[in-house]
Amino acid sequence: MPLPERLFFVDTTLREGEQFASARFTTAQRIAIAEMLDAFGVEYIEMTSPAASPQSARDLATIARRGLRARILTHIRCHMADARLAVEHGAQGANLLFATSEPLRTVSHGRSLSEILEEARQVITFLRDHDLEVRFSSEDSFRTDLADLIRIYRAVEEMGVQRIGLADTVGIATPRQVYDVVSAVRAEVKCDIEFHGHNDSGCAIANTFCAAEAGATHLDVTVLGIGERNGIASLSGMIARLASVDPARVQRYRLDLLPKIDETVATMLGIEIPFNQCITSPTAFHHKAGMHTKAVLADPRSYEVLDPNLFGRQRTIAVAHRLVGWHAVA
Amino acid sequence: MPLPERLFFVDTTLREGEQFASARFTTAQRIAIAEMLDAFGVEYIEMTSPAASPQSARDLATIARRGLRARILTHIRCHMADARLAVEHGAQGANLLFATSEPLRTVSHGRSLSEILEEARQVITFLRDHDLEVRFSSEDSFRTDLADLIRIYRAVEEMGVQRIGLADTVGIATPRQVYDVVSAVRAEVKCDIEFHGHNDSGCAIANTFCAAEAGATHLDVTVLGIGERNGIASLSGMIARLASVDPARVQRYRLDLLPKIDETVATMLGIEIPFNQCITSPTAFHHKAGMHTKAVLADPRSYEVLDPNLFGRQRTIAVAHRLVGWHAVA
Ligand SMILES: O=C(O)CCC(=O)C(=O)O
Ligand SMILES: O=C(O)CCC(=O)C(=O)O
Ligand SMILES: [Cu+2]
Numbered sequence: 255m256p257l258p259e260r261l262f263f264v265d266t267t268l269r270e271g272e273q274f275a276s277a278r279f280t281t282a283q284r285i286a287i288a289e290m291l292d293a294f295g296v297e298y299i300e301m302t303s304p305a306a307s308p309q310s311a312r313d314l315a316t317i318a319r320r321g322l323r324a325r326i327l328t329h330i331r332c333h334m335a336d337a338r339l340a341v342e343h344g345a346q347g348a349n350l351l352f353a354t355s356e357p358l359r360t361v362s363h364g365r366s367l368s369e370i371l372e373e374a375r376q377v378i379t380f381l382r383d384h385d386l387e388v389r390f391s392s393e394d395s396f397r398t399d400l401a402d403l404i405r406i407y408r409a410v411e412e413m414g415v416q417r418i419g420l421a422d423t424v425g426i427a428t429p430r431q432v433y434d435v436v437s438a439v440r441a442e443v444k445c446d447i448e449f450h451g452h453n454d455s456g457c458a459i460a461n462t463f464c465a466a467e468a469g470a471t472h473l474d475v476t477v478l479g480i481g482e483r484n485g486i487a488s489l490s491g492m493i494a495r496l497a498s499v500d501p502a503r504v505q506r507y508r509l510d511l512l513p514k515i516d517e518t519v520a521t522m523l524g525i526e527i528p529f530n531q532c533i534t535s536p537t538a539f540h541h542k543a544g545m546h547t548k549a550v551l552a553d554p555r556s557y558e559v560l561d562p563n564l565f566g567r568q569r570t571i572a573v574a575h576r577l578v579g580w581h582a583v584a
Numbered sequence: 585m586p587l588p589e590r591l592f593f594v595d596t597t598l599r600e601g602e603q604f605a606s607a608r609f610t611t612a613q614r615i616a617i618a619e620m621l622d623a624f625g626v627e628y629i630e631m632t633s634p635a636a637s638p639q640s641a642r643d644l645a646t647i648a649r650r651g652l653r654a655r656i657l658t659h660i661r662c663h664m665a666d667a668r669l670a671v672e673h674g675a676q677g678a679n680l681l682f683a684t685s686e687p688l689r690t691v692s693h694g695r696s697l698s699e700i701l702e703e704a705r706q707v708i709t710f711l712r713d714h715d716l717e718v719r720f721s722s723e724d725s726f727r728t729d730l731a732d733l734i735r736i737y738r739a740v741e742e743m744g745v746q747r748i749g750l751a752d753t754v755g756i757a758t759p760r761q762v763y764d765v766v767s768a769v770r771a772e773v774k775c776d777i778e779f780h781g782h783n784d785s786g787c788a789i790a791n792t793f794c795a796a797e798a799g800a801t802h803l804d805v806t807v808l809g810i811g812e813r814n815g816i817a818s819l820s821g822m823i824a825r826l827a828s829v830d831p832a833r834v835q836r837y838r839l840d841l842l843p844k845i846d847e848t849v850a851t852m853l854g855i856e857i858p859f860n861q862c863i864t865s866p867t868a869f870h871h872k873a874g875m876h877t878k879a880v881l882a883d884p885r886s887y888e889v890l891d892p893n894l895f896g897r898q899r900t901i902a903v904a905h906r907l908v909g910w911h912a913v914a
């Protein structure tokens with residue numbers, strides 16, 4: 255199945271990313287991050303709920319007023335109080351979240367699906383009346399019964415949401431499972447579909463990609479992949495994944511800004527860019543084994559699926575180390 | 585499809601990992617790494633070719649003589665000269681590699697498939713005569729024509745290899761493609777199947793897992809996922825992935841040694857354990873968002889797919905930061 259015609263990034267560095275252990279962004283840093291992401295071309299920027307703290311509320315209003323091309327969303331609970339704050343602080347859209355899996359429902363709200371949907375109707379109607387773009391997401395979708403998921407999504411679609419969201423909150427989903435579940439949901443609703451995938455089992459990027467293959471239109475990412483625990487899909491990872499499959503898909507983004515974006519946020523957090531990061535890792539385009547260096551010198555395509563120059567990077571080639579002897583004897 | 589009954593790790597930290605930019609292991613470090621991996625319980629340890637350098641040859645002989653439970657493989661070109669060195673230095677198995685994709689064949693050896701197979705027959709026969717376990721892998725399998733792949737694998741199976749290998753050398757394969765290609769190969773050969781996946785598009789762990797779902801029995805990993813460019817599937821990532829799907833699968837390993845293994849190698853390389861690493865990242869079990877911390881205190885299962893105690897780790901919970909206000913208003 256080809257990727258959907260319309261495909262958007264929802265960058266949630268300023269919400270999910272703020273849940274990363276060492277993230278403690280100042281107002282100035284939040285603005286700097288939003289502006290870099292906007293220059294890059296992400297279509298949506300998700301920000302922490304204005305209900306979280308007075309500073310979150312102020313920063314939402316500040317960034318929403320800034321006239322960026324990216325739409326500014328805020329991530330809120332499905333409560334009227336939060337919805338009012340989202341409207342008051344100028345969010346252009348609201349990403350609603352409700353815990354639907356059995357393990358979360360019990361410890362979190364203890365409510366039935368019918369009760370969830372009753373509350374949702376009020377909140378969605380209010381937000382739509384105020385012209386906000388509304389998404390309704392079911393937390394921990396991959397430990398939620400599929401029949402329940404579909405019942406919820408059909409109900410909220412009828413209430414007028416622009417899109418529904420699937421979240422692999424605990425990072426348990428497998429790539430083919432994501433494909434199957436998103437395909438099943440795709441067959442039941444007409445609205446857009448968002449996917450949010452954690453990396454606890456190392457499959458965040460793959461799962462997000464499989465969601466797109468199954469018809470998800472809105473892909474959650476953060477800079478570097480920061481988030482709760484060991485994070486979610488990274489922006490550079492998803493760019494690498496899409497670029498290697500369908501280069502035309504990523505042409506509308508300012509790809510050359512990626513290294514700067516990753517470096518800036520890594521510096522803010524006091525961490526290194528992980529060596530395993532796609533595209534922006536210091537070693538992402540470093541060729542070392544003798545057989546590889548020889549071939550890459552002859553034709554970079556031999557051992558490179560992405561052209562570093564597209565991303566403002568350059569390949570480096572190890573010229574003398576202990577492994578080089580291999581091609582010397584070739 | 586359930587995972588194969590028999591599933592093995594081929595740890596290639598001492599071969600693929602040595603192709604990582606900053607890797608320059610001493611003999612003592614190689615021994616330390618092999619012993620840690622053996623204590624953990626990986627079934628195979630792959631080492632750099634004895635043809636690479638005199639030190640690689642000596643270290644192969646040293647580690648092969650050490651009486652580890654893990655079988656010691658060496659990774660060699662499909663040449664008689666390399667095969668003789670493998671035997672002379674006491675390797676218990678040889679992982680043969682031959683470039684089969686069009687982009688690699690042209691820059692690498694320029695030979696036809698028939699010529700490849702003629703050379704392979706001589707090498708495989710020689711190695712089998714010396715009781716080595718033999719694997720034949722086609723480099724860059726996912727840019728190789730599937731019909732060619734199958735022709736090669738059937739031919740080398742007939743020549744007596746114990747297993748064939750698929751390698752996503754440039755990190756281009758997608759999870760569902762890996763599943764499909766490995767399934768197609770699984771249907772054509774009876775021998776074991778190894779998979780080796782690079783991370784250029786962020787899918788190394790997912791692809792390796794999908795290969796296992798399709799019937800691959802031998803999974804290539806390195807400590808931390810180090811390797812050429814941005815690496816391959818990490819041992820801790822594959823453990824997390826398998827443990828979250830089928831906890832019984834990983835019970836035979838000394839899981840509590842994982843943090844120490846990752847730390848030791850990171851220190852040798854002068855890098856941090858990446859925050860996005862499964863299980864061993866400093867933040868892998870850190871819960872920060874208010875909604876999460878509250879729930880995790882009530883029931884860890886709410887936001888944890890793996891029990892940190894199984895891996896000699898402990899969860900940490902952020903008690904006071906700006907996001908905590910959220911559950912205060914819940
Ligand atoms: O709102 C969503 O879809 C995702 C929320 C979240 O961060 C999660 O469930 O992991
Ligand atoms: O021998 C193999 O299967 C893998 C060799 C390798 O490192 C690669 O192709 O990336
Ligand atoms: Cu999340």
Ligand SMILES: [Cu+2]
Pocket residue numbers: 600753780782811812816
């Ligand atoms: Cu490799």
